[in-house]
Amino acid sequence: MARRKKVYEGKAKILYEGPEPGTLVQYFKDDATAFNAEKRATVEGKGVLNNRLSEFFMSGLNAIGVPTHFIRRLNMREQLIRAVEIIPLEVVVRNVAAGSISKRLGIEEGTALPRPIVEFYFKNDELGDPMVSEEHIIAFGWATQQDLDDMVSLALRVNDFLSGLMLGVGIKLVDFKIEIGRIWDGDYMRLIVADEISPDSCRLWDIETGQKLDKDVFRRDLGNLADAYTEVARRLGVMPQRE
Ligand code: C5P
Structure with a gap:
């Protein structure tokens, strides 16, 4: 698959352009930071767990009528989301x-x-x-x-x-x-x-x-x-x- 264009990189996640207008791909990294990034580490598997857990919480919220940006999980580390301001x-x-x-x-x-x-x-x-x-x-x-x-x-x-x-x-x-x-x-x-x-x-x-x-x-x-x-x-x- 063609490399996606990076839109934003934060401490624990990266946002890429999504496949359709109004969407983004959210990638969960293994990086952990605390105290405004003064403390840093890589925690193997954290990104995979957070991608799955965030999917679980957000899809549950969507199901009870609390709107979230979550559309669907794409793979172990990525999910498709709605672009928001x-x-x-x-x-x-x-x-x-x-x-x-x-x-x-x-x-x-x-x-x-x-x-x-x-x-x-x-x-x-x-x-x-x-x-x-x-x-x-x-x-x-x-x-x-x-x-x-x-x-x-x-x-x-x-x-x-x-x-x-x-x-x-x-x-x-x-x-x-x-x-x-x-x-x-x-x-x-x-x-x-x-x-x-x-x-x-x-x-x-x-x-x-x-x-x-x-x-x-x-x-x-x-x-x-x-x-x-x-x-x-x-x-x-x-x-x-x-x-
Ligand atoms: O540090 P504090 O007690 O204010 O954090 C309250 C909650 O917000 C905690 O669950 C913490 O993990 C979360 N938090 C966060 N990102 C921040 C600050 C706090 O997720 N930048």
Whole structure:
């Protein structure tokens, strides 16, 4: 097959031109980075696991009417997606305190939050993705008030879906990050879930033991990252098969 034209290369994924207008091919690399890419490694098999897991989560969301960019998986490392205009915000939903909220507010990791908390971070590597308020987002024109309402509602629907799915296999969804993009059907603009949903972008703790099954294994040197992701895929019954 002819080499596809590269559109964008990020830390863990590459986007190529898709076969039809309005589509892209998303390739999952084995690269792992943390702390704004200060820590890097190659984790064999991570790309394959994340491609399969993101397919599983996104196709499940599509099936319950939460729109995502996912069209279909193409092979072990690639999926066909809809091209979107990414809103330059990371949307984080938290059910349990961990990571930056624990550090910032001095809340002990593992403390259940009184309700899911939605936060926004400005996507900017040079600035280290600073947290921003709705006021900043509207004042700087990154999204409208209507977009924000829709983003919160999308994020909470994703949270309900993923929390339930994980609970069913004995995993607590502590928090996660999604990215959201705009697509146009004629003049009508819609927001859809984009990027990826995988253990790279979620915190997943075993309900019984508290064992971490997500990228904190890499960030905090807690063991083998691919083993943790494999355990998530195994429990969900979506282990990648060689093709
Ligand atoms: O670091 P923090 O506690 O704010 O992260 C919250 C959630 O968002 C975690 O699940 C983390 O993996 C995810 N995240 C991400 N990409 C970032 C920042 C956070 O996927 N750039």
